[in-house]
Amino acid sequence: MNIINQLKKWKNTSNTSIVKAEFNQVNNIEENMLRDKLIRIEIEIKETNMNIFAAHGVSIRSYLEQPYGIIGQFRRKLHITNSQKSANWHTKYLANLIKERKYTKERIDKLTGKYWSNKVKEFSTYLILGICVAGIFAIGAMTFISLIPLWIAIVIFYYFNSKNIKV
Numbered sequence: 739m740n741i742i743n744q745l746k747k748w749k750n751t752s753n754t755s756i757v758k759a760e761f762n763q764v765n766n767i768e769e770n771m772l773r774d775k776l777i778r779i780e781i782e783i784k785e786t787n788m789n790i791f792a793a794h795g796v797s798i799r800s801y802l803e804q805p806y807g808i809i810g811q812f813r814r815k816l817h818i819t820n821s822q823k824s825a826n827w828h829t830k831y832l833a834n835l836i837k838e839r840k841y842t843k844e845r846i847d848k849l850t851g852k853y854w855s856n857k858v859k860e861f862s863t864y865l866i867l868g869i870c871v872a873g874i875f876a877i878g879a880m881t882f883i884s885l886i887p888l889w890i891a892i893v894i895f896y897y898f899n900s901k902n903i904k905v
Contacts, residue, residue, distance in 0.1 A: 765849050772846045779839045786832045793825035 800817040804810075847853040 769846060769849050772842055772849070776839065776842050776846065779835055779842060783832065783835050783839065786828050786835060790825055790828045790832065793821045793828060797821035797825065 797818055800814050800821065803814055805814045844853065847856050
């Protein structure tokens with residue numbers, strides 16, 4: 739009798755995520771810590787974007803600068819290489835920050851139990867986008883195929899017109 743009651747209880751409960759979220763104080767504290775970390779990562783991403791923009795600005799100014807003498811040419815090359823190195827480093831750092839932000843968001847979603855619903859939304863977004871792109875290509879192909887007789891007529895008309903043959 740006890741097993742039957744447990745099966746009935748198990749049948750009535752539904753769980754849509756793989757990891758069942760238990761809302762206790764430990765998860766709440768960890769979630770708050772992860773949200774604070776996410777905010778810090780977002781701030782670092784903004785600062786890194788500004789630094790990349792500044793490095794590219796220095797590089798452009800160095801390209802546009804008129805070098806005077808050997809020292810000016812050396813200084814110009816030095817500024818260009820240093821600004822490119824800085825931009826490359828900041829770009830790599832930005833890629834790492836974006837990966838860390840994605841990992842932190844996934845951990846927050848797993849703690850709150852929204853992980854799989856967000857994955858389904860993301861997949862459906864990509865699916866709809868892919869269907870739209872495929873539809874655009876299909877429409878373009880059908881338009882090309884339907885215009886083939888017009889292109890043939892234009893080519894024939896040009897051929898006869900260039901030979902001065904009257905049709």
